[in-house]
Amino acid sequence: MKNFNTSDFGSCPLDGESAFVSKEGNDILGRLLWIVGGDEGYGFRRAHLGFASDLRSRGIEIGFVIREQGTFADELEAAGYSVFFLSDRNKDRGIRGRGVSYLFGCIESVRDSLVHKKEIASAIRAFETDWVHVSINSGILKAGLAARSAQVPVFWHIHNTINSKLPFGLQSLAYRSICRVLSIKPLANSRHTADSLGGGNGFCGVLYPGTDEKWFSPSAPFEALDKESVGLPQDLPVFLVAARLVKAKAQHLVVEAFLELIEEGLEVALILAGGPLDSDYAKELQDKVDAAGVTHLVRFLGQVDDTRPYLRLADVVINSRLNAEPFGLSVIEAQFLERPVLAYALGGPSETVLDGETGWLIEEPTKDCFKRGVRRALEERDSWGAMGVRARERAVPLFSLGASSDNYLKRVDQARGSLA
Template sequence: MPQPPAILQVLPALVAGGVERGTVEIAEAIAAAGWRALVASAGGALAVEVERVGGVHVTLPLATKSPLGILRNAGALAALVRQEEVAILHARSRAPAWSALLASRRTGAHLVTTYHGAYNEGLPGKRLYNSVMARGERVIAISHFIADLVRARHGTGPGRLRVIPRGVDPRRFDPAAVPPPQVAALRESWGAALGQPVILLPGRMTRWKGQAVLLEAVARLPGQPIAVLAGGGNEEFARELRGRAQALGLGDRLRLAGHVEAMAPALLAADVVVHASTDPEAFGRTVIEAQAMARPVIASDLGGPRETVEEGVTGWRVPPGDPAALAAALARVLALPEAERAAVGARARAAVLRDYTTTAMQAATIGVYRELLG
């Protein structure tokens, strides 16, 4: 009897992040479809998750960007494709995608790419380097914003381009599933007094995520709100933020929570969740996670959040990099009656359950694979 089809996803590593989490979720869907789910990467904390959902992880040094390393990885992927009779290679990042492209040409395996970012083109040769993400037989764009960008930059036509938004698992992000004492304990750990507003910004510690913009905005607000920054990353930038908070008089109201594994309780513990990115997000998964938890969300008016945040209906949008506009929006939202904020949160959760679930993302991706497998 022939083996079930094998799908091999490739990415640099399996550390925490949206691309990595999505890889695990698609591996789960592949296994559930009765196919063989393979993932190749340099490894990381989520490698065990691949195995848990029924996939197999293969360790390869796919994080390298050196031309020689990319060529070597192409050979290793081609050998793996032949050994495991892989039908489809699915590339999720640029350097591994070059290796996957070469491997697919050598073996005849189909190639799918997911265009996960806006990908800066500031340096010479960058458009060529980025173009590999538009060379799949099917190119998955994670938002309409990204689809427009792929069409404009690379001329990718509708026959190959598919829009599949990111999704959240409504079982993991469910307000009813978080015990109120857990939320109260988290607010207490942040030093929030009864009735003191908590403003949460989830995102990596990197300048373009807008943490500094939030601090400038919070400094303009009355009522002594607490600003919680949830995300790991650049420690030097974190020190810079602490210094800026001191200068703004926010030193005792800034909380650097670091990487938060259990985001659902943290989101529920916030009065408002802020997305303050100054560069366009390809999608903005933290936004729909907050909406799934029925939280009021204020997002930068650019990139993916333009599609997931309907102004005044499921949240609010503000000009990016504008502390005064963000402060004004925060003041308006915090001044709303609790019932009105709850109504916005309820509409936001309903929109996520309708349009942005993990199940929908998995089904659409499996549909792309079926197109190629015939």
């Protein structure tokens, strides 16, 4: 199984130290205006808040431009960040659909961008912004237009694969054209995501999302659970999927794989942490487990507020999806907690999981591939502890908040220097 060499692209190729190195005192070393949706899901909110907190600890003052009111907007205000709301913010929800529907969405987005660019330009001036950061794809045009007149650099952090929603590669071509015309600097969350944008070597950088290595640490103070606390025998090998219970996360393939493995006589258990449990999808999975008579071996926990106790309880963590995982924060969280990971190779896991060293990669998201992956993991059961330790040792220098901030601020130094 091929693994990308992260040292080739995971850090900024800029010699010397960043100007943003001091974490002492209250000196403001730079002012960042960050454009977000405001309605981001839990995973994105956690990642963004962690990144913002680390940057702020380094002397970066951060303000947020928010597209619509939502949980994330409330959290940002509660954390004391300056926030600027766009007008008609509940109307602009990004570009959705495919084909003609997506094309009309693009036209509407251009119209909104022409309106919002003035508001963002006003926020840039009011916040005395040094650079702009965009986390939503629909925000790059309005941010680029607003920042051009102020002559401040714009960074676009891409969190999802650029799918082919228009024929002939027009979607990625349009994004690349906007970046080139408005001098926007794209930073993808993985090499896979960068490749989906295209543009050749050097066009799109890679900025891995950072994870808090102190929070996701075996020595962190969190509740310690044993297998019996979730109704499982203490000596049984336990696999865990910690993700929203939706079809895109492919829990049905994992459940089907485990039902067959158990029927074939394998002694193994599966925990699914994540909700909702009242959806048709969840009920279908629960009915399958009930019909197989193995509810004592396949456990549905629903939503959990803190995944750390369950990541530590499990022996192996599974990252499952039907399509490519753009990055996979849950993979890093498991690795930080010294757990080997079994994952579908396409996307970020090919960069974060070393096959046979820190976990196992499967070629296709199918029931049979997951079965083979589980069997392979069980064959190496004696190595799980060492693999988990190795996973954390490798992951912290590459995927911690500190590593992400260092990489990012070096790129900011470079961009601001080129404008000087």
